[in-house]
Amino acid sequence: MAEKKFIRIKCADCENEQITFKRLSSKVDCMVCGARLAEPTGGRAELKGEMIEELGVEEEAE
Numbered sequence: 001m002a003e004k005k006f007i008r009i010k011c012a013d014c015e016n017e018q019i020t021f022k023r024l025s026s027k028v029d030c031m032v033c034g035a036r037l038a039e040p041t042g043g044r045a046e047l048k049g050e051m052i053e054e055l056g057v058e059e060e061a062e
């Protein structure tokens with residue numbers, strides 16, 4: 001069963017919007033200004049920016 005969960009995050013510094021996985025294996029930086037947007041914490045993304053929306057088709061059971 002495919003996990004297709006993405007999130008759209010807005011950078012707090014420059015308002016760039018970026019799509020990334022909800023479950024991260026590595027940190028995510030803003031492509032525009034380099035600010036930290038999210039980093040992995042126990043398999044989940046700890047968001048540093050503002051989450052705009054969740055994307056994806058599969059609901060996953062926690």
Ligand SMILES: [Zn+2]
Binds near residue numbers: 012014016031032035
């Ligand atoms: Zn930015």
